[in-house]
Amino acid sequence: MDAIREIATVVLLVSGLSFMLIGAWGTVRLPDAYHRLHAASKCSTLGLLGLLFGAVVHIGTAAALSKALLTLVFTFVAAPVGSHMLARSAHAAGLEQWDRTLSDELAEDQGDHPED
């Protein structure tokens, strides 16, 4: 039983850590602030999921489970909201897209309805 729990902890921790590392690497590698937001929000959220469940499996108390669930629910709500607001305000501030990005649908929409 202990071996199974240890293996599950290791698998969850390694998957979470690799997601966190990929997210951080994406913020360096990708060409554009919008692309970087894509890497930052998604990979970090999934990495936090793996790490928290790894900690819950390893610690194994109800307190750890409840705190991890609270952190997870908060992060899964907060990270998309934060990155969406950041992308929208960067777009409003006139941040240039990557020159190989094909479309800018927000600007097209705002062409129909001039900003308030």
Added chain:
Amino acid sequence: MVAVVVEAGIVAVVVGIGMTLYRMVKGPHVADRVLAGDVLSLQVVALVILLAVDQRRAVSLDVALLVAIVGFASTLAFAQYIGATRSGPQPPDEGEGG
């Protein structure tokens, strides 16, 4: 075996923090720096979770929740700041309200 993963995980998170700090120093726009700060706060959360795994106590998970909340609040505040500056290369639109 978990201890080895925690040791390697600390190294991985520190490497990730280095990458986000590089983006924060280099980033051409304020939005790049702000998203680097967002990722940095999540990496700190990962570090705290690794601390909780190492100590085998649930107390440190409170700190993880707190750091996540502070990171989210700072991201929102900086997003509002970026949206308020509107410092594009071209002059702003002809809106009256400004």
